[in-house]
Amino acid sequence: MSKFKKSNNKETPPISTSSLPDIIFMLLFFFMVTTTMRQQDLKIKVHVPAAVQIQKLEKKSLVSYIYVGSPIKNFQKIFGTESRIQLNDAFATPGDIRDYITSEREARDENEVPFMTTSLKVDEYTKMGIVTDIKQKLRECNALKINYSTRKGSSE
Numbered sequence: 001m002s003k004f005k006k007s008n009n010k011e012t013p014p015i016s017t018s019s020l021p022d023i024i025f026m027l028l029f030f031f032m033v034t035t036t037m038r039q040q041d042l043k044i045k046v047h048v049p050a051a052v053q054i055q056k057l058e059k060k061s062l063v064s065y066i067y068v069g070s071p072i073k074n075f076q077k078i079f080g081t082e083s084r085i086q087l088n089d090a091f092a093t094p095g096d097i098r099d100y101i102t103s104e105r106e107a108r109d110e111n112e113v114p115f116m117t118t119s120l121k122v123d124e125y126t127k128m129g130i131v132t133d134i135k136q137k138l139r140e141c142n143a144l145k146i147n148y149s150t151r152k153g154s155s156e
Helices: 020-034 073-079 094-107 128-140
Strands: 063-071 084-087 090-092 117-122 146-148
Touching (some): 063 128, 084 094
Parallel strands (some): 063 117
Antiparallel strands (some): 084 090
16 A cells, blocks of 8 residues: 555646736737738729739838729719829829828928838729829929839739
8 A cells, every 4th residue: 555645635726817917918019019000091992913023112111102093982973983093091183292292201301301202002904194194293293213013923
């Protein structure tokens, strides 16, 4: 016979929850740092064309976006189905581009202004006339760094 007996009366000790708040706050801070909020609510449909050779922008904080495409269904009764320009959260005309670029430049530090890029997110079915008008207005306000947003496509 053994000298030591196992007692079956013992319960398992409760799980310690003292470190639980630390873990929750760590997760909270992680998601707060890594999550990005959408800058604008798109009021147009933009399905960018595919491209074979693409490059990522290095500093996205210096990019101003101009969206071009047909309005979503909620706005088609007001604006029709033709391609429209969206600057920030509002529909615009090519004449509004100068004010938009000026306000974007004023929002940045003076040292960053020469490195600003204007990115055109244009629907692949948009006619080139509206894009040409946008490019002319960008030339007038000396915003010469233009980027065309695309999605990665196949080489065939």
